Amino acid sequence: MKIQNSFKWLLPAFLAFCGLKADAQQIDLGARGGISIPNLSSGGSDNNPLNTGYKSRLGPEFGIFGEYHVSKLFSIEAMINFSGQGGKKSGLQAVPVPADKAAALPPGTLYLYNDIKSEAKFNYLMVPILAKFGWDLGHSPLRLYVDAGPFVGFLLNAKQVISGTSATYLDPAGTVLIAPAMKLDQTVDIKDQLHKVNVGVAANVGLAYQFGRNNIFIEGGGNYGFLNIQKGTANGKNNIGAGTVVLGYAYRIKK
Numbered sequence: 001m002k003i004q005n006s007f008k009w010l011l012p013a014f015l016a017f018c019g020l021k022a023d024a025q026q027i028d029l030g031a032r033g034g035i036s037i038p039n040l041s042s043g044g045s046d047n048n049p050l051n052t053g054y055k056s057r058l059g060p061e062f063g064i065f066g067e068y069h070v071s072k073l074f075s076i077e078a079m080i081n082f083s084g085q086g087g088k089k090s091g092l093q094a095v096p097v098p099a100d101k102a103a104a105l106p107p108g109t110l111y112l113y114n115d116i117k118s119e120a121k122f123n124y125l126m127v128p129i130l131a132k133f134g135w136d137l138g139h140s141p142l143r144l145y146v147d148a149g150p151f152v153g154f155l156l157n158a159k160q161v162i163s164g165t166s167a168t169y170l171d172p173a174g175t176v177l178i179a180p181a182m183k184l185d186q187t188v189d190i191k192d193q194l195h196k197v198n199v200g201v202a203a204n205v206g207l208a209y210q211f212g213r214n215n216i217f218i219e220g221g222g223n224y225g226f227l228n229i230q231k232g233t234a235n236g237k238n239n240i241g242a243g244t245v246v247l248g249y250a251y252r253i254k255k
Contacts, residue, residue, distance in 0.1 A: 026069035028215075030250030032079075033062035038242035040087035040120060040229075049094035049111060049172070051236025057119060059084015061244045067132065077130045077147060082156075083223070085240040086120035092174050093118060096234075105170070105178075113172055116164035116184055122194075122240065124153040126223070128202045141210045148203035151223060153240075155198070158191040193231055198240060200225035213252040220245050 036059040042051045063081030070076065094111040102109070134145035168179035206219025224241040 025254070026252055027254040028067040028069070028250040028252050029065070030067070030248055031062075031064050032081075032219075032246045032248030033060075034244060034246030035059070036061035036084040036242045036244050038083075038085040038087060038122075038240065040238040041241060042236060042238055048233075048236030050096070050234075051230075051238045053089045053093060054087030054120070054238075055089060056243075057084075057086055057088040057121075059086065059121070059123075059242070061242075061246055063126075065248075065250075067250065073133060073135070075132045075134070077128075077132050079126070079128050079130070081126045081128070083124045083126045083153070083242065083244075085122040085124055085242055086158075088117070088119040090117040091115060092169070092172065094172065109170070112178070113169040113174060114164070114184060115166040115174070116162055119161045120158070120190075121161060122158045122229075123156040124198070124240070125156055126151050126153045126202075128223075130202065130204075134208075143208045143210055143215070144206075145208065146203070146205045147221075148201065151200055151202050153198040153200065153225060155191065155194055155196045158189070158194050160188045160190050162186050162188070193235065194229045195227060195231060198225040198227045198229065200227075200240075204244070208250075215250050217248050217250070218246070219248070 037056050038059055039056045040054040061081065061083055063079050065077055065079040067075050067077040092113050092115045095114055097105060097109055097112055128149055128151035130147040130149035132145055132147035134143050136143050163185045165181055165183045167177055167181045170176035170178050200223055202221065202223040204219045204221030206217050208215045208217035222241065222243045225239050228237040229240060230237060
């Protein structure tokens, strides 16, 4: 009973704090698209050279959304986004020892080294639910907003794309040659090595131009996944994350 009484007071207090009005209900539907600038972070939790050294790559970012306006200040936005994730690295880097070569190598050899380009390309379907605050800029048609909230991401596909011609070395400094230069181009499907679901947070800041029931907007933001993407530890531990820049359009279906 005490808990119920507390909620009776907490909800009106929260609504009053946010300036919410029940009669201000409006609904927008829209689409957005742009670029994702993802990277893979290793967190420094282990010394596995397979998961370190990644830099940002470019990927797609697009989707649809619905926005429910609770008040002039506050709204709830739900999205379904296609999001490019991953990272890339180049230069002398570690590669797993092929099973058929392990017996011929010194005992305890875990990695070999090639001078190559390697790109991890992951695509996710992300479903964020965002709390959004917006402010009209005076009497102009411009509106500034910020939003943030959790997302659930579903892995659609994952590939490791390797390219380059290189000799193979036993050490990371490239001083012990064990095989002559050869072309190493290949694309490996690694989806089965990764968890199919991730959770994290997303946030954006944007500027919208409003005209009638329409608005167009530009926003920049980012997302970060809380869970390690690898199922095991053989390839290290990485987290996904990306910066995003998008353009979008929304139409108010209920006013």
